[in-house]
Amino acid sequence: MPSTTPPTRPRPNGRSPRPADSPTEPQADLITLGRRVRHFRTARGLTLDALGEAVGTAPSLLSMIENGRREPRLSLLQQLAQALDVSLTELLTDEPPSRRAALEIALDRAQRGPLFAGLGLPPVKASQKLPLPVLENLVGLHAELQRRATEAVATPEEARRANTELRLERQARDNYYPEIEALAEEMARKAGYTVGALTHRTVARMAEQLGFTIWHVDDLPHSTRTVTDLENGRIYLPPASIPGGHGLRSLALQAIAHRVLGHERPRSYAEFLRQRVEITYFAACCLIPQSAAVDFLERRKREKDLAVEDFRDAFGVTHEAAAQRFTNLATVHLGIPVHFLRVGDDGALFRGYENDGLPLPADVAGAIEGQMVCRKWAVREAFTRRDRAQESYQYTDTPAGTFWCSTQTGTTTTGQFSIAVGVPFASAKWFRGRDTTVRRQSTCPDESCCRRPAAEAAARWEDASWPSARMHQHVLSALPSGAFPGVDATEVYAFLAKHAPSSDR
Template identity: 50%
Template sequence: MTRGAHVDVDDEEMLDTLTIGRRIRQLRRSRGMTVDDLGAAIGRAASQVSVIENGKRELKVAELQRIARVLGASFDALLEPAGLSRRDELEIALERVQRGPIFASLQLPPVAVRKSLSDEAIETILRLHDELERLHRQRASTPEEARIANTELRGQQRKRNNSYEELERAAAELLAAINHRGGPLSQRATSQLADHLGFTLHYVNDLPITTRSITDHRNGRIYLAVRQPGTDPRSALLQALAAHVLRQPAPKDYGDLLRQRVETNYLAGALMIPEASAVEFLKAAKDARELSVEDLRDHFAVTYETAAHRFTTLATAHLGIPVHFLKVNSSGVLSKAYENDAVQFPVDALGSVEGQTVCRWWSARQVFEVEDRLSPYHQYTDKPAGTYWCTSSIQSSANGEFSVSLGTSFAHAKWFRGRDTKRRLTSTCPDPACCREPDPDRSAYWGDHVMPSARLTTSLLAAMPDGSTDGVDKVDVYEFLERHAPR
């Protein structure tokens, strides 16, 4: 809603000069006093009183107390924004707009706030400013903003060891409702869960390309794409059910979107790999010093990535093992990461890891060099922060191949199968000489004789659809629902 439609005085702005000035003017007029009267009473010229009432001068506490006594009001009454007239609210909003960076960038003369300036004129100016502000925010909503939000979110996850007790409880309650007694969650049990929550399932061939599923609360339906080869049919459904259970509103910004995505994925993972049976399974494996992502994957019939990610949510809280997790594409670019074992990921100037290139000597990239892609890949790597053991596996998707890696510090490698590997490499990244700068002799030989053509990632230049934070094309979604809703 625009300022022209509704103007709020924020609690944090109660002490600003504009609000106090308008409050003083309102109290003065209600007492039948002129500007001259108030000036004489506080020992100020009338012009100085006008400056105060127009919010152009900051007052000390003693001055405010003296004005309050003259006006027969309490000190708190001057600071209270409630009760201001509609006109006062509009004038305050207009003054704030004109003091802001957007108005200043336009290099326009300020609009004098006079009685002759109508409320409608002020509302028009405020609406125009709101639209300019919206356009600026939209243009600023770049992947940079998403990376900043993701960095903050990853810090929050690290503080809680990536363990969300409230989501574990929610998953346990849902599984108990369908009488699931542990172990893998079957496709049938997943459908029972949807039925328990009041939904029927509909598999379609024309699901909008910007969606993984669509939940129609009006008709109690969940629409899913007809199963694609190589995908887990439970995943999209459980994420849709998780979003419903968590009652997530439309995200306001990237931070909201990422937080909701993390919580939804966590709850879906906790349903596919239930905490109680998973912890029992992992503790037994730790006692035998046979911890393995592959075993967790096979025991609960999930993908390798789901097993590795779920391991990070349970390892520290229940096994006392700090870990790190990476998802890296075949060109070495990191797309997803988590750590609480002090491993140092590559970062940009803002502390973000997404989009950064992983050292070529790390397990996450070395696994692409191995011909045997069926056997687990294990490696020790001496890094600036210490020696780490890591296990990696190559997975395939519609966007190409990527590696999923799970690692821990040398001291905790003793609990894992594969700890006896002889592979050991050294990484000195972020030192450019480690793997980012070519050999000097090669540079001298090739440097002036090669001109490679870069592949520009289209998403680098792509913007979100207008009015969208999550990238979903709502026009497409609503048209889809109208085609499929029961008549």
């Protein structure tokens, strides 16, 4: 049965909607309306008492109208327009009547908002007695508060929440994205891939499928890893002679992935992070195509000789890339739950994933980045070993069960790191290194496990020492902002103009 209730529209003062055909249908923002009434009243030299007498209304009601706190009925608006010698349309115009009035309106609106309410401060009345410079400063301060609140979507806390959501999503789907797998496999095969490592030439052919050519330049903007010229069909990469050519293939494939996956400019930091996860996944699928990888892994599982180092060498990628790619395929195709960790030499977790129940350290919000890993875990024990050229193996007893891990260490310009891939005890039988006798016991997050010093040591040194802490600079760093966080757009546009075909300059 059709409704007979008139359609509604939101009211400007935030109260319940009213029927569109109600008597007060001509409507302007109540704060602006109030300031226009006050403007025309003072311009006519009328007091509130005099105007109230002229329209037959109490001065207190007129004061509430002028302050935007009462919505007048149409009949009263018509009387006010007549008494002030203006048309009803002029009275209801949305434009503030003067610059001061605009500032008063802006201050009034800001002080009615939730951001100001959260400060717990008394409001400042925007009266005629308030000096104009003070009014301008207050409005400017509120505008800056609003700007900073808007940018809060890119705070480290928001980034950590977004990272946590992505990690839990990956965990729920066993870190496997079948749609991306299919796209990557199709493109690689079409470009000529058959078996083994993906060549640079094959990557170039994949770019050509999309109408792009790869250009190696030595002046890539310092804030970028790659730059894609959409207009001229160019993907700019660092020089081909850069050490670690495996990285160049991955960078090119990540640039290609944005086009294949139909990415648009990220509208939030969370969307930027999601795109980064997707392009990294696409690149891994191309460098280690699913069909060839699964065939390799299934054969090694039957032989009970699974090893990340062999997986790495078979496809010519870094140990970390092989380890992460293993997590994509191990559960879905091999039936093996798994975990992956990358830890710095200070013990802080840089990147992690698990769907096997390993209790990753996390803060109260569930974020794992930057959390300290137990000293007994293999990923930290590896730093104490003399021979680090090959993988090391360890069993670790935890409150969640016993886990087996293979660990490989490495070095970057910022220090050492270790990569661990591990599985529950029952799945260790499929891996090389399962016969290791190295075993540790961890009771973390119980602080007595490895975080709390021994009572004797604390008694001896607590009051006799004063260490000077090393400042972690990233703690004080602002989170990158912009459509592409951390990218210097001015530098990028100058770079594109420099390298564009001469006809486009």
